[in-house]
Amino acid sequence: MEQSYSYLRELNDIQRSAVENIDGASMVIAGAGSGKTRVLTFKIAHMLNLGIQPHSIIALTFTNKAAREMKLRISKIIGENTAKYLWMGTFHSIFAKILRFEAETINYPSSFSIYDTLDSKNLIKTIVKELKLDSKVYKEAGILSRISFAKNNLISAQAYASNSRIRQIDSYGSRPEIYRIYKIYETRCQAAGAMDFDDILMKTNQLFNSSEKILEKYQDKFQYILVDEYQDTNYSQYMIIHKLAMKHNNICVVGDDAQSIYAFRGARIENMLNFKNDYPNTRIFKLEQNYRSTQNIVNAANNLIKKNKNQIPKNIFSVKSLGSKINISQAFTDTEEAYIIANSISDLHFREHVNLSDFAILYRTNSQSRTLEDALRKKNIAYKIFGGISFYQRKEIKDLVAYFRLIINHHDDEAFKRIINYPKRGIGATTITRLSNFATYSGISIWRAAEKIADLDIKISKTSKNKILEFLQMIENFKLDVINEDAYETAKEIASKSGILKDLHVDKSPEGISRYENIQELLNGIKDYTTRQQSGETPLSLVDFVENVSLLTNEDNSSDEHQETVSLMTVHSAKGLEFKHVFIAGMEEDLFPSAYSKDSIQDLEEERRLFYVAITRAEEHLTISYAKKRYKWGKLANCVQSRFIKELNPKFIEYGDKYNYGLRSKNTFFENKKSKPKLTIIDNSNSSKLSDNKKTTIAGNNFRPVRKASARSTYVGNRNPDTQIKVGSFVRHEMFGKGKVIDIDGVEPNTKVRIKFDRSGTKTLLLRFAKLKVI
DNA sequence: TGCGTGCTTCTTTTT
DNA sequence: GAAGCACGCA
Numbered sequence A: 001m002e003q004s005y006s007y008l009r010e011l012n013d014i015q016r017s018a019v020e021n022i023d024g025a026s027m028v029i030a031g032a033g034s035g036k037t038r039v040l041t042f043k044i045a046h047m048l049n050l051g052i053q054p055h056s057i058i059a060l061t062f063t064n065k066a067a068r069e070m071k072l073r074i075s076k077i078i079g080e081n082t083a084k085y086l087w088m089g090t091f092h093s094i095f096a097k098i099l100r101f102e103a104e105t106i107n108y109p110s111s112f113s114i115y116d117t118l119d120s121k122n123l124i125k126t127i128v129k130e131l132k133l134d135s136k137v138y139k140e141a142g143i144l145s146r147i148s149f150a151k152n153n154l155i156s157a158q159a160y161a162s163n164s165r166i167r168q169i170d171s172y173g174s175r176p177e178i179y180r181i182y183k184i185y186e187t188r189c190q191a192a193g194a195m196d197f198d199d200i201l202m203k204t205n206q207l208f209n210s211s212e213k214i215l216e217k218y219q220d221k222f223q224y225i226l227v228d229e230y231q232d233t234n235y236s237q238y239m240i241i242h243k244l245a246m247k248h249n250n251i252c253v254v255g256d257d258a259q260s261i262y263a264f265r266g267a268r269i270e271n272m273l274n275f276k277n278d279y280p281n282t283r284i285f286k287l288e289q290n291y292r293s294t295q296n297i298v299n300a301a302n303n304l305i306k307k308n309k310n311q312i313p314k315n316i317f318s319v320k321s322l323g324s325k326i327n328i329s330q331a332f333t334d335t336e337e338a339y340i341i342a343n344s345i346s347d348l349h350f351r352e353h354v355n356l357s358d359f360a361i362l363y364r365t366n367s368q369s370r371t372l373e374d375a376l377r378k379k380n381i382a383y384k385i386f387g388g389i390s391f392y393q394r395k396e397i398k399d400l401v402a403y404f405r406l407i408i409n410h411h412d413d414e415a416f417k418r419i420i421n422y423p424k425r426g427i428g429a430t431t432i433t434r435l436s437n438f439a440t441y442s443g444i445s446i447w448r449a450a451e452k453i454a455d456l457d458i459k460i461s462k463t464s465k466n467k468i469l470e471f472l473q474m475i476e477n478f479k480l481d482v483i484n485e486d487a488y489e490t491a492k493e494i495a496s497k498s499g500i501l502k503d504l505h506v507d508k509s510p511e512g513i514s515r516y517e518n519i520q521e522l523l524n525g526i527k528d529y530t531t532r533q534q535s536g537e538t539p540l541s542l543v544d545f546v547e548n549v550s551l552l553t554n555e556d557n558s559s560d561e562h563q564e565t566v567s568l569m570t571v572h573s574a575k576g577l578e579f580k581h582v583f584i585a586g587m588e589e590d591l592f593p594s595a596y597s598k599d600s601i602q603d604l605e606e607e608r609r610l611f612y613v614a615i616t617r618a619e620e621h622l623t624i625s626y627a628k629k630r631y632k633w634g635k636l637a638n639c640v641q642s643r644f645i646k647e648l649n650p651k652f653i654e655y656g657d658k659y660n661y662g663l664r665s666k667n668t669f670f671e672n673k674k675s676k677p678k679l680t681i682i683d684n685s686n687s688s689k690l691s692d693n694k695k696t697t698i699a700g701n702n703f704r705p706v707r708k709a710s711a712r713s714t715y716v717g718n719r720n721p722d723t724q725i726k727v728g729s730f731v732r733h734e735m736f737g738k739g740k741v742i743d744i745d746g747v748e749p750n751t752k753v754r755i756k757f758d759r760s761g762t763k764t765l766l767l768r769f770a771k772l773k774v775i
Numbered sequence B: 001t002g003c004g005t006g007c008t009t010c011t012t013t014t015t
Numbered sequence C: 001g002a003a004g005c006a007c008g009c010a
Helices: A004-011 A013-020 A036-049 A064-078 A091-101 A118-130 A139-154 A156-161 A163-174 A179-191 A197-210 A213-223 A235-245 A295-305 A334-350 A366-378 A395-408 A413-419 A429-442 A444-451 A461-485 A487-497 A502-504 A510-532 A542-547 A603-615 A645-646
Strands: A023-029 A057-059 A088-091 A113-115 A192-196 A225-229 A249-254 A282-289 A324-334 A358-361 A382-384 A566-570 A579-584 A616-633 A635-638 A654-655
Touching: A004 A013, A004 A036, A013 A036, A013 A282, A013 A461, A023 A036, A036 A064, A036 A225, A036 A249, A036 A358, A036 A566, A057 A064, A057 A091, A057 A113, A057 A235, A064 A088, A088 A091, A088 A654, A091 A197, A113 A118, A113 A197, A113 A413, A113 A654, A118 A139, A118 A192, A118 A324, A139 A156, A139 A197, A139 A235, A156 A179, A156 A282, A163 A179, A179 A192, A179 A413, A179 A429, A192 A197, A192 A358, A197 A213, A197 A566, A213 A635, A225 A235, A235 A249, A235 A282, A295 A324, A295 A654, A324 A334, A334 A358, A334 A579, A334 A616, A358 A366, A366 A382, A366 A566, A395 A413, A395 A461, A395 A487, A395 A502, A395 A510, A395 A542, A413 A429, A429 A444, A429 A461, A444 A461, A461 A487, A487 A542, A502 A510, A510 A542, A510 A654, A579 A603, A603 A645
Parallel strands: A023 A249, A023 A282, A057 A088, A057 A225, A113 A192, A225 A249, A324 A616, A324 A654, A358 A566, A358 A579, A382 A566, A579 A616
Antiparallel strands: A616 A635
């Protein structure tokens, strides 16, 4: 008996009592690094050990990563065969699954599409256009965030329209028509058989409200409810949990109010603060012992977070040694900052043999990754970016997925519009607009309108009509394959028969090649997904993949999880992780805290919590840096040290950077010079395709850098790749004056061309393509 | 209708 | 730094 519960011995007293407290309501307040995940996983394992059925446990997380990690850990204790029956996943994935099952009740097809943010924005854009509203005032992002706010608070379009307070806020923002957009948006989603992210939660609420019987079914199904990161739940999620827990009252939530960083998308810390009122007889467990970081780091973080008014009092203490002080370093520019960081890592790695996976560089915004990447690449340090533009957000991936989506749900208008003329089949914008206007006017999906097109009296030429019908036929044909064949084979067939593969194959530019490879990667991903997930039962089909693809993120695609690389990510995506060495870059006012988050005290406190999260990721060494100048919108802007640095108690920090090898004194950085350099193009050894006797003209400042198709190659819209110039691994140039034409064909080597750089590099700057001549 | 080009605009964080 | 849009040419 004792033997099988041996894992309990790995816990401290409080952790252990939290784990052993199975029935009733409980809240675990888990400070940073206090073993929160451990408690959660051990608790679930313990429940299973006590004989509770895995399928009666629902465990909700916020990220797929967290869910997967937890499942893995539980499998290790209890065995995969039991663990796989747990209902464990993100709110969105679990409830999307349930919604598909219960689709009828809420009047949706079970094959409903999930609109991602881009789809939603596109739809809003069309609606704004239809309503003839000023698109400068009614910007998609703003509208979407209003709609999202409403949905997260379970305010329907109707309720929104009749809520005078909300309408007033919109009026103050000079956007009084938002309620109309919301209404139409809803209707249009319904007609398309589509839900957006917030709908998944909102419709779940509706489902549970629809009848006692259904709610009770799920209350009885999920006898035990566990929620991770409870401080990040919004009202909609809160209500789902509340309804489910009402009957059996077996609910355990885990969270840390000090790490609440998602208020911007509706999270309410109050859910945590009010928990004991919601569930009488709540037992509260406070985990205050930090196992992760040194005393110095923990103390500095505690000291900082005390400045927030809103919080549950806690006393986090470290059991580790005192440790070294937090290093604060200043750089002249963001480029230099990146170099200093890369140098430090290089030094520690090569001289002191610290593993690359022990390093993390954290930043506030995704765009900061670029400079850091450049520096790391120059130093030959392997790195991996988490988050950022998701693999699934790439154009080519979205294109192919749109085919899948349309095949499965013909009424998915956003998918339809995306691919009706991709690859080009001579169906122009005018035709599409006319067709979709007709659909809107008749209140049907575009597909349905297209079906009837032959008989329709709209101004579309006979040839265009035929082309549209051909397209429909193609999609219909694919549909048969989807049902009958193996997911991978089907996907491959669709990719090739749709013409996507061919379209990408002819494009030999670095991006073209990388796009082609991405498609291959997606196909492999599908193969992987459908085989990996089946675990003995019926193989998963393409349908299963597509149903989930909108909810997948970057990390879900990476097969090589534990390689030796430095991790780069935003502070948000670093939550829950830990590293021996942490660098926090760009600690500047208006960047961290963000310029957008300074208006209210709440926002500023959230930024402070974010900084707290960043600091507490570090186990042993923490370096915080900032630059005095940084590129913003392509222009060099002055920066000031973040107020948060000043808030750190001086006794925990030290200034200066050990690893800055005199970069400043060497004056390598052009920003330090008075005049910008004029560069001469001299190198033509490393010629690229541009030299292949190809006549290409390049005009004005339309030069585009082409980064090697490595970790994240830049994709540059629909610009002609032939006009792109490869400039070493550096980026951004304005050149040749406006409108001046350059001929790349058959030019003398060493031709001098004046280039105006407003972005710097090092002295190794060379243009590596072949020949250039100014005409 | 397709395509290249020049201009304008906008950036927080994410399921 | 990148994407969308409008314009103008083929």
